[in-house]
Amino acid sequence: MIDMTNVVDLVLEFLMQFDAKTLILAGSAIGAGLAMICGIGPGIGQGFAAGKGAEATGRNPKVMKDVISTMLLGAAVAETSGILALVVALILLFANPFVAMSASMWILSASAIACGLAMIAGIGPGIGQGFAAGKAAEGVGLRPELKGIVNRTMFLGQAVAQTTGIYALIIALILMYANPFVG
Amino acid sequence: MEGPKIYGYIYGFPITQTLVNMWIIFAIVFVLCYVLTKNMEKIPRKTQVIAEVMIDSMDNLVGQTMGKDKMGFAPYMLALIMFLAVANTSGLYGLRSPTADLNVTVGLALMTFFMTQGFGLKSKGIGGYLKSFLQPMPFLLPINIIGELANPVSLSFRLFGNMLGGLIIMSLLYSGLAGLIYLPLVIPIPFHFYFDIFAGLLQSFIFVMLSMVFVSMAMD
Numbered sequence: 539m540i541d542m543t544n545v546v547d548l549v550l551e552f553l554m555q556f557d558a559k560t561l562i563l564a565g566s567a568i569g570a571g572l573a574m575i576c577g578i579g580p581g582i583g584q585g586f587a588a589g590k591g592a593e594a595t596g597r598n599p600k601v602m603k604d605v606i607s608t609m610l611l612g613a614a615v616a617e618t619s620g621i622l623a624l625v626v627a628l629i630l631l632f633a634n635p636f637v638a639m640s641a642s643m644w645i646l647s648a649s650a651i652a653c654g655l656a657m658i659a660g661i662g663p664g665i666g667q668g669f670a671a672g673k674a675a676e677g678v679g680l681r682p683e684l685k686g687i688v689n690r691t692m693f694l695g696q697a698v699a700q701t702t703g704i705y706a707l708i709i710a711l712i713l714m715y716a717n718p719f720v721g
Numbered sequence: 722m723e724g725p726k727i728y729g730y731i732y733g734f735p736i737t738q739t740l741v742n743m744w745i746i747f748a749i750v751f752v753l754c755y756v757l758t759k760n761m762e763k764i765p766r767k768t769q770v771i772a773e774v775m776i777d778s779m780d781n782l783v784g785q786t787m788g789k790d791k792m793g794f795a796p797y798m799l800a801l802i803m804f805l806a807v808a809n810t811s812g813l814y815g816l817r818s819p820t821a822d823l824n825v826t827v828g829l830a831l832m833t834f835f836m837t838q839g840f841g842l843k844s845k846g847i848g849g850y851l852k853s854f855l856q857p858m859p860f861l862l863p864i865n866i867i868g869e870l871a872n873p874v875s876l877s878f879r880l881f882g883n884m885l886g887g888l889i890i891m892s893l894l895y896s897g898l899a900g901l902i903y904l905p906l907v908i909p910i911p912f913h914f915y916f917d918i919f920a921g922l923l924q925s926f927i928f929v930m931l932s933m934v935f936v937s938m939a940m941d
Contacts, residue, residue, distance in 0.1 A: 614919060618883065625886045628893050687785075694934070697927040701875045704882040711885070 558643035565647025572654030576623035579661035583668015590672030594679025612671020619660030619703040641720040659706035666699040739822040787937035809921030821884040830877035833932040841939030887916030
C-alpha cells in the first residue's frame with residue numbers, strides 16, 4: 539500500500555526540479571489539447587444535421603437545394619464553439635500571455651490548464667445547435683416554401699444555445715488577460 | 722493579442738481605437754443613407770430601390786416578429802442593424818471591429834435592456850409590470866429577476882465573444898503569414914468570408930432579432 543501523501547510529495551518534488559517557464563509551457567500544452575476536446579460537440583451536431591438533411595433529400599429530391607442551404611447554414615453556426623475552442627488553443631500555442639506574467643508558476647500553469655478545461659463546455663452548444671440545424675433541415679424538406687421563417691427560428695434558437703459556450707470563452711479570456719489571481 | 726489602442730485623452734477621457742473606428746463607421750452609414758435616399762422620385766432609380774428594399778424587409782421582419790402594433794420600432798431596428806452590419810464586417814476594410822470591444826456591446830445591450838423594461842412598464846402599467854415578475858408562480862420571483870438581468874449579459878457577451886474570436890483568429894493568421902510573399906493575399910480570403918461576412922452579418926441579425934423578441938415579449 540503506497541502512502542498517498544508520499545506520492546503527492548514525490549510528484550511535487552519531481553515538478554519542482556523544473557524552472558517556472560517550463561511548467562507554465564507544459565500547462566499551456568495540456569490546456570491547448572484539452573480545449574480541443576470541445577470538437578466532440580460540433581462533430582456530433584453537424585453529423586446529425588447532415589443525417590437529417592440526407593433524410594429530407596431522400597424523401598423528396600426536389601427540395602435538395604433548399605435543404606442543403608439550411609443544413610449548411612445551421613452547421614456553420616454549430617461550428618462556432620469549435621472555433622472558439624480553436625481560438626483559445628491557438629492563443630495558448632502562439633501568443634501565450636502566461637509566459638510574460640509574474641506570479642506563482644502553479645497559478646499560471648493551473649490557469650493555462652483551466653483555459654482548456656473551460657472550453658470543453660462547447661460540447662453542449664455544438665450538439666444542441668447541430669440538433670436545431672438537423673430539425674430545421676427536416677422542416678424545410680417537408681415545407682420548402684417556409685424556408686425563411688424556419689431559418690430565422692433556427693438562428694434565433696442557436697444563438698441562445700450558444701450562450702454557455704460564450705460564457706466559457708469569457709472565463710478563458712479572463713484567465714488569460716485579466717487573471718484575478720495574479721498580482 | 723492586445724486590446725484597442727488609446728490614441729490620446731480629451732479632458733481625461735480616453736480616445737480609443739474603438740471610438741475612432743466607430744466615428745468612421747458612423748460616417749460610412751451616414752454617407753450610405755444620404756446616397757441611397759438622395760433625389761427620391763415617384764419612379765425609383767437604382768439607389769432608391771435599394772433603400773426601399775431595406776426598409777420594406779425591415780418592416781416585414783418587425784411586423785412578423787413583434788406584431789403589427791409595434792411597427793414604430795422598425796426605424797430603430799434598421800438603424801441598429803445597419804450600424805452592426807458595418808461594424809461587424811469592418812475587418813474587411815482593415816479596421817479593428819468596435820464590437821470586439823466589450824464597452825460597445827454592453828452599451829448596445831443596455832439600450833435593449835432599458836427599452837425592454839421601459840416599454841414593458843409603459844404598456845402593462847406599474848401593477849402589471851410588477852406582477853409579470855410573479856408569473857407563473859410567486860416563488861419564482863428571484864429566478865425571474867435573475868433571468869431578466871441575464872439577458873443583457875448574454876446579449877452583449879454573445880456579440881463580443883463571436884467578434885473577438887474572429888479578430889483573434891484573423892490576427893494570428895496574419896502574423897503567421899507575415900513574411901511570406903503571395904500567400905497572405907490568397908489564404909485569408911475564405912477566413913474573411915467566414916469570420917467577417919458570415920459570422921458578422923449573422924451576429925448583427927441575431928442581436929437585432931433578440932432585441933425585437935425581448936422588447937415585444939415584455940410588452941405583450
